Amino acid sequence: MKRPLIINSEVFQDKRSAEQRRKSKVITMAFPLLVIPFILYNILEITGIIDSWRRLIFDFDMMSGANFSLNVTEAFTLFCIILLFVEMIKATRTSNQSIMDHLLSTIVFIICLVEFLLLDFAATPAFFLLTCISLIDVVAGYTITIKTASRDVNVGH
Numbered sequence: 001m002k003r004p005l006i007i008n009s010e011v012f013q014d015k016r017s018a019e020q021r022r023k024s025k026v027i028t029m030a031f032p033l034l035v036i037p038f039i040l041y042n043i044l045e046i047t048g049i050i051d052s053w054r055r056l057i058f059d060f061d062m063m064s065g066a067n068f069s070l071n072v073t074e075a076f077t078l079f080c081i082i083l084l085f086v087e088m089i090k091a092t093r094t095s096n097q098s099i100m101d102h103l104l105s106t107i108v109f110i111i112c113l114v115e116f117l118l119l120d121f122a123a124t125p126a127f128f129l130l131t132c133i134s135l136i137d138v139v140a141g142y143t144i145t146i147k148t149a150s151r152d153v154n155v156g157h
Helices: 018-029 035-047 072-090 096-118 125-156
Strands: 005-007 010-012 056-061 067-071
Touching (some): 035 072, 035 125, 072 096, 096 125
Antiparallel strands (some): 005 010, 056 067
């Protein structure tokens, strides 16, 4: 429960009901972040904005003399890995929201897998890696949540 804010002897509280606050929290927290790169990939492929996933973003010479370069696939994969990290942090929660989040993550993985197998524009290394990262999100998410929940139960006894 939030503490009331007292200004000029008046008490201001959140006027929304507890049910409305809970629903808004569920909507914001039970959102699989890997749906963002999934939608981004589909938009880029369908609109044709990216003509090649191997297009070079930048390259520069390192102090060692080696040349470092980054292409679109590698940057997209890095973006997915960063979102996977955030998903792993979210998986440590034990609540009804985490169950909904895992369910939606499973749906994202299934859609990624079906799209990878059936659509020709999804048969790229970038989308394959997104599908693999989605699978890791699902398996690790359930595993972390189960371990966290069992630890919480053991602490309670």
